[in-house]
Amino acid sequence: MNKVKAKKHLGQHFLKEEGIAKKIVNLLQPDGKYLKALEVGPGMGVLTQFLLKREDVNTYVVELDSESVEYLNEHYPELKGKVFSEDFLQMWTSKKLELENNEKMAIIGNFPYNISSQIFFKVLQDKDQVEEVVCMLQKEVAKRIASGPGNKDYGILSVLLQAYYDISYAFSVPPGSFNPPPKVDSGVIRLVRNENKELACDEKKFFTVVKTGFNQRRKKLNNALKPLGIDFEHPLLDKRAEQLTYQDFVTLTNLIS
Known part of the structure; x- marks a missing residue:
């Protein structure tokens, strides 16, 4: 099968620089806290190929685009039985990965711009099992999530996520690194679950x-x-x-x- 054509209605912008892909995957640091990682929107697997090389992570992927699913199954036989061909926002439940009691996991991906904020609200629902998130987003959204108080970028997601995660802004990625290039810069951030099991309030x-x-x-x-x-x-x-x-x-x- 030839390369997959990016679909505008799915917000697809395929990262084409493998050096950046490897750099994103290297940000994942399980430290023995989890084994399973779910990649959101793998497309043609530019991140997936490096995830599959990591022996400390058991990789699963969720992809709505049937053409991309076909490509992944054809090019990455190691993913057999680990490809969820559906909408992340519809399928999202930690039970999908058959997690044991209190088992932790990670989420990674080049998140579709049009649903990135919604993905984080899903993460918050399962914050006790999502130990780490490494993702690429529209730079404006990435900066907003990582911003501290007193900054104009600071907003609802900043507060809600920072209550449960330590967040760092890793690096920026220019539009030319994608096919097709988006109209904005992208940013990569890392979230690691903090010590707050629950807040001291309702x-x-x-x-x-x-x-x-x-x-x-x-x-x-x-x-x-x-x-x-x-x-x-x-x-x-x-x-x-x-x-x-x-x-x-x-x-x-x-x-x-």
Whole structure:
């Protein structure tokens, strides 16, 4: 089978530089904490080929594009029985990988730009089993996730993910490294599960407080959080959402509760 043609409706931009692919795969550092890794959107396997060379990782892939699935099955016989031919957002459950009780895993991939944020919300649902994430995204989104408080890029995903993961921005990738080239730069980030098994507050309420605070990010929180019925004064309420750490949001959540 010849090369797969990238499909615009699937947000496909195939990485063509193997040096970058190898660099991304080398960011995975299991440290004995997990064995299984799920690659999202492998396309023609530019990352997959290096994942399969790693003896410390048992690689699975999920790919919606049937043409790419056919290509992977033909060129990577080692993936037999490990290719999920479906939509990650529909299939995502740790049970798919037949994880044992409390078994950890990793997620890696050149995430489709059009669903990258949704992928992270799925990761948060299974944060106790997703030990590590290494991924390439639109640079703007990657910077947003890795940004700290007080930065204009800092947002909802930054707070929610930083509550449970230590996040580092690894490197940028120019459009010319892809076929077809996207109209924006890309960025690679790494997330490693931190020590927070659970937050010191109602986590569902925490999510609501963070999202409500950023819905009107230009307003101070004493106004932005009015929909939640706040009836108290606190120094944190004189700040904007982008100025607060996740620990500050935990404090506010407990005060509101």
